Amino acid sequence: MSRIELKNIVKKYGDGFPAVNDVSLDIADGEFVILVGPSGCGKSTLLRMVVGLEDITSGDLLIDGKRVNDLAPRDRHLAMVFQNYALYPHLTVFENIAFPLRLQKGKHSEEEIRRMVHQASGMLELDEHLDRKPSNLSGGQRQRVAMGRAIVREADAFLFDEPLSNLDAKLRGQMRTEIARMQRRLGITTIYVTHDQVEAMTLGDRVAVLKKGILQQVASPRELYEQPVNLFVAGFIGSPPMNFLPARVSGSTLHLPHAEVTITGDLVEKVKGKDVVIVGLRPEHIKDATVETTPEHAVHFTAVVDQTEWLGNEQYAYIPFDADRAVRDKLDELDRELDGEGMHPQLIVNLDARSRVIEGDEADLAFDPALMHVFDPESGDNLTRDDEKAAQIAKDSEAQRRMALERAKKREAAKGGAA
Template sequence: MASASTNDIEFRSVTKNYGAVTAVTDITLNVPKGAFLALLGPSGCGKTTCLRMIGGFEQPSEGTVHIDGREMNGIPAYRRPVNMVFQHYALFPHFNVEQNVAYGLKQMRPRMAAAEISRRVAEALEMVRLGGFAKRRIHEMSGGQQQRVALARAIVNRPSVLLLDEPLAALDKKLRSAMQIELQTLQRELGITFVLVTHDQEEALSMADIVCVMSAGQIRQLGTPQEVYDRPADLFVADFVGKTNRISATMEADGTTLRLANGTAIMPGIRLLPGKAIAALRPEAIHLTRGKAVAGTSFKGMVTHRIFLGSSVEYAVSVPGLGDFLITADRRSMNESDLVKPGEEVFLSFDPTAVHVFPASNA
């Protein structure tokens, strides 16, 4: 009998090869019970391969996958305590909503009583706010409603783990935002582990409580959304998660003084081996002013582009000796007259401790 585990999912030194191609390399990962994990990364990074190994659609070439303390290697998908919501939902178009949701229950052996199936289906539809849609045909449903039918079909079997393969990719931006909130609410209500695969960093940060950033088949950083955004482990994470400005620099012999490409020396509050470095700075960490420089680290530049985003404004600013900067300004504290126009000269300032510094070899 498997010993009790505090983790729902464990990868122990897992590698997956497809012939000569290695999709995942020596991954070790622990996902606590009831967590909402996002596997985040660019196409081809290995995140979907990991999801498929949890679901039983792929088997590891090396290492083991465990669910609730039990090794899953060799166990087929239909025998795992896992359900999956696919990107294109995979609903049966000739079934109505109730029949789609009930399908998995009807395949269970020994057979479940019809009354129990009806009760479980009704319960699942209520959870996803589709209580009055049982007899509706799939083609009569909107994209968001179809997504919720797929969710109901996945949770009706009461799995230990729910896998979500980019389930919001086909929805428009406003509906995606609404469904992100609904998925978070549903996960809290069910109390089961969710694993989301996405290449959308905003989606990962807004929904998950644990973010696993992947690249080239390896984990680059694992942490809370705040940790991954505010304290990126390397330059790849800083670039991929959110937006960042890169500044060429050199860490001096004392290991604490960073000299930027234009000769300015700053003290970012970290220690690094002397040598070529890259300074990374978030757009919202830069303060833009007109007229005169502010105290501290400040650079003069010219606005080349302005991007109006409603609640915020993004500016592209060219700074001699340092290159182009992206700055995000929150409009809640601005008047319309405060908007800076392309061609205007401005000053950029920032707190040196907001700068992340990485070896240039990390680029």
């Protein structure tokens, strides 16, 4: 296990454009950190610089306090799992897993190699496939072989580059669980790259959100969801995504497309002098007031539903609105940054499964204004972020991470004693 520190890391190519721009990140021993962002944000480039497959233009990369910028990949003691698995088609599963051990000529006896391979294959439920070739395996099995090869190296850290992107949705869910379980069991420092924010939210102890090579926020999944620092992070994290609504400012009142909200305290001062702000509302924070209990201070409004989707345990309602011209360009820019399709803006509401709202209905909806976010349309900053709450979430998340690692160690120790 090891601690990995990135200090002001920059990567520039021949044209001088910074693919990664001044990224600093401190990854604790045994921590599972996700690098996430839309296509072209620099996340894979950053990972390749850590493992040594890309040169670092400037900045320092430290592993356990030692600067490794100029070390070859083989000397960094890191194990990488690639998107395309990188298996040898002519070798059996056993030999694919054993390959990094055989490269260390003379270091391991045949008996040791067999023991280490069987230990990894047992952990990944590959024992019955050890004599098969990769071409006879499913995508999920191939991914587990690639993970087994990383495990036997006994590396100081695991690096994953979009390892599940070639799998179908059901298998991705299963493999997410397996990777999370394996990481806890081994307690090994892990950096994982994905463009899928669901993977990021379910796997990581902390998530680093990148945009155009610049680190936007690094925090626990819960902090990113509840206390995003800006418009981009708020829009990227969450499925369905956060609703962004233009709001005209009139003293202590925000005029949204379908409702008016009275604001108080510091927020009144923060929006003073602005004509328009952007209000963010999560779909699940908007309720069907006819079937769900709403707080006393809830904001009620009615709106005609354009489309609904029923999923059994929940349903979604879609309500189009006209974006204020003053913020339309900003919302369009955000949509492009989030790899959107530039669709007509619409309010997404996550309704209780008991709701009977259908297309064409005028729905009676409500939301708690304490749960809404308000963003500066020019800077994108979250004007309602609560730094104290964010700090408490970070503290709680770190305590939970340490507790989970301790539990995993005790379970492994108990298994070893039983054996």
